[in-house]
Amino acid sequence: MSAVDVRRIAYQGEPGSNSHLVCQRHHPDHEAVACASFEDVFAAVEGGDAHLALIPIDNSLAGRVADIHHFLPESSLHIVGEHFLRIQFSLMALPGATVDTIRTVHSHVHALGQCRKVVRELGLTPVVSGDTAGAAREIAELGDPTQAAIAPPLAAEIYGLDILREDVEDEDHNTTRFVVLSRDYVEAPAGRGPVVTSFVFNVRNLPAALYKALGGFATNGVNMTKLESYMVDGQFTATQFLAEVDGHPADPGVARALEELAFFTHDVKVLGVYPAAPDRLDH
Known part of the structure; x- marks a missing residue:
C-alpha cells in the first residue's frame, strides 16, 4: 500500500492520549493523526486530509464534552460509529x-x-x-x-x-464515549443488530411544543437514550436539542416518532444512523 492509499483518522490531543489509544484499539488499519484542537480535527476530515475523525462526546463523571455539541450540527460530517473507553490513568x-x-x-x-x-x-x-x-x-x-x-x-x-x-483514578466507572465521523453518510443497515440514531432539532415557539414533539417516541415505544439542550448563537430564546434513540429510522416505531417530531420542530438534522457499540449496555 502506498502512502497515498493509507487511510487516516484524526483525533484531538497529543500522541499517547486516550483518543490516540481508541484509534489504535478500534481502527488499527488507520494512521492516527494528532490535531491541536477539535476545529482542526473537523477541518482535517472536511478538507480530505483524513478519512475519519474520532472525538469524545460524553464522560460518565464530567458529563458532555464542551464545544462538541456546537460543532456537530454545523459540520458536514456524519456519525458512523461509537466506542466506549474505560478511562485508566x-x-x-x-x-x-x-x-x-x-x-x-x-x-x-x-x-x-x-x-x-x-x-x-x-x-x-x-x-x-x-x-x-x-x-x-x-x-x-x-x-x-x-x-x-x-x-x-x-x-x-x-x-x-x-x-x-497504575489505575490511580478515584472511580472505576470513569468512562468516555467517543464517536467516529466521516464525510460520507454511511447508514447502518436495518435489522442487523442494535442501531443508534442521533439527530438535532429546534422546537417551534408553541406552548408545550417540546412535550408534544417527544410524545411520539413514548407512544411508539422508542427508547430515547439522550436529550440535551444548548443555546444557539447565545440567544436565550433559541434552544437546540441533541437527541439519540435506540433504533433505525426505517423501523416503524422510529419512523412514526420522527414524523410526529417534525410537526412541532424545525431544522431536524440526522447526524448519523450507526451500529451501537457492543459494550453500550455495560455503560
Missing part, C-alpha cells in the same frame, strides 16, 4: 524516579480532579497542563526526577517514562 515519571522523589504532578485539569486521592496521599503539588499526554511529554522534556505526570499508560510507552502507579 497512571502516575509516571522519569526512569529512576520513585514516589519518594516526586514533588509535583502535571496533568489536564479534569484528570487531576479525577485522581485527587493519589495526589493527596503522596502530598504532590498539582500543575495544570493542556493535555494528559502533553503532560507526560513535558515531564520527559524537563528531565526533573521531582516532577511526575498523570496520563494514560500509552503515554509512558511513547515518551519513555516509568509507571510508578
